[in-house]
Amino acid sequence: MSKPLVALLTVAGVSTDSGIPDYRGPNGLWRRDPDAEKLVTYAYYMGDPEIRRRSWRMRRATFTPAVEPNAAHRAVVELERSGVPVRVITQNVDGLHQLAGLPDRKVLELHGTVRSVVCTECRARGPMEDVLARVDAGEDDPPCLDCGGVLKPATVMFGEHLDPVVLGEAAAISKACTVFVAAGTSLQVHPAAGLAGVAADHGARLVVVNAEPTPYDDLADEVIREPIGTSLPGLLRRIAS
Numbered sequence: 001m002s003k004p005l006v007a008l009l010t011v012a013g014v015s016t017d018s019g020i021p022d023y024r025g026p027n028g029l030w031r032r033d034p035d036a037e038k039l040v041t042y043a044y045y046m047g048d049p050e051i052r053r054r055s056w057r058m059r060r061a062t063f064t065p066a067v068e069p070n071a072a073h074r075a076v077v078e079l080e081r082s083g084v085p086v087r088v089i090t091q092n093v094d095g096l097h098q099l100a101g102l103p104d105r106k107v108l109e110l111h112g113t114v115r116s117v118v119c120t121e122c123r124a125r126g127p128m129e130d131v132l133a134r135v136d137a138g139e140d141d142p143p144c145l146d147c148g149g150v151l152k153p154a155t156v157m158f159g160e161h162l163d164p165v166v167l168g169e170a171a172a173i174s175k176a177c178t179v180f181v182a183a184g185t186s187l188q189v190h191p192a193a194g195l196a197g198v199a200a201d202h203g204a205r206l207v208v209v210n211a212e213p214t215p216y217d218d219l220a221d222e223v224i225r226e227p228i229g230t231s232l233p234g235l236l237r238r239i240a241s
């Protein structure tokens with residue numbers, strides 16, 4: 001039998017085990033401080049320097065580069081190193097798949113990443129940590145060093161579109177894969193949720209790993225209700241063997 005081509009869709013549930021806050025969940029950051037939503041809404045961010053200053057202060061307070069990948073992230077790396085072609089499509093912005101050791105090119109970040117910043121004028125990118133160091137040094141709204149434009153985290157803010165190139169690639173992978181694992185997602189937010197349907201329509205084996213029922217459970221070949229941290233490593237080892 002030829003090797004499976006595995007596509008893995010991961011969302012907040014995969015990283016909450018690592019202590020990454022789930023922004024919109026019941027205990028999500030934005031629920032606790034409704035005004036915080038302005039800090040990540042493009043129009044407010046671009047239009048109001050005070051919002052940008054608050055946004056950088058909030059990042060400074062919450063950015064934790066030392067967050068550790070968990071068993072689920074490590075299991076994906078193990079799968080990749082076993083020689084199984086694997087691609088991760090993720091809504092997470094924490095960069096933990098790469099931190100666990102997955103090559104950057106294997107990870108499609110639908111919502112971008114908190115580990116980089118991007119200039120809204122010239123699109124230059126750089127490490128988040130460098131900009132936070134400038135905030136520490138007293139720049140409360142650090143501009144782009146190349147062109148002086150407004151810098152923002154390289155995440156997709158409310159009011160911004162997902163990158164069509166990234167989305168197109170995610171769709172192509174979903175069509176081409178032989179196994180599609182949706183991990184830690186209630187599969188209710190499109191377009192990511194729709195990818196599970198695309199994969200199933202194109203003949204992939206669909207595996208849903210989620211504590212709660214999802215709209216795709218009936219379509220799935222296998223549904224696993226156990227916590228991701230314990231179930232995903234076993235599932236991926238089974239796929240690899």
Ligand code: ZN
Nearest residue numbers: 119122144147
């Ligand atoms: Zn620039």
